[in-house]
Amino acid sequence: MTYNNHDVRARRAVSQPERNRRSIRLHGYDYSRAGAYFVTICTQNRECLFGDIVAGQMRLNGAGRIVADEWIKTAEIRDEIELDEWVVMPNHFHGIIVIADGRGDRRVAPIGCTTGLGEQVDRRG
Template identity: 40%
Template structure:
């Protein structure tokens, strides 16, 4: 059996103040969260499914559950979710030998609660993250989230299923 390698940056404190770009994929990249269509003017539009609305509900509850966290932007695509998560203050003991795992805890809770409400496993194991390094990096990821519905057919997660 193949050993799975963690996608997290080794020894990085994911409770550290900063911004994190996160991508979650659905189990087997099933298109269960939304559909991408066109509005009356031909612009791309997303229509959330019942499951997509469950996921959105839990995304919106994150700042209430974690007072020093905000969700700056998110998009719920048919088979994946992108979010910019801001940790507004450090969540751990400085220079701790065991860094906090705030961002992974947030994602685990989002997955767990949305799975419970949906009555099934919605998600692939793990998630992708990128630590935002500066304002330019932030702007690139923010715009990527905004443009994701328009670029759905060219998206690496695109599926006609």
């Protein structure tokens, strides 16, 4: 029996318990807008799949190198994307991705203080 991606996602959704997580998204913010976005991607069950920390340095294994290579490739194959700081850790990945406005304007306000389009963002919970 073969499954397409949709079938696999549906099976996972049914087999995984419902998580009670608080959303950290800004209520009412349109995340399809141009700007800088901080992304975190974690492995399932926080399993260390991407390498190890050795003497205070991250040592990527094969899977970790794939994560790094694919992140870099994202900007190479998409004109509207720029990458800022990023790091692969043993069980997760952090990165800042900058999405242009579709007109070739990649201007983004300082990361961490505005949305990338000039309006102030209240980061207090």
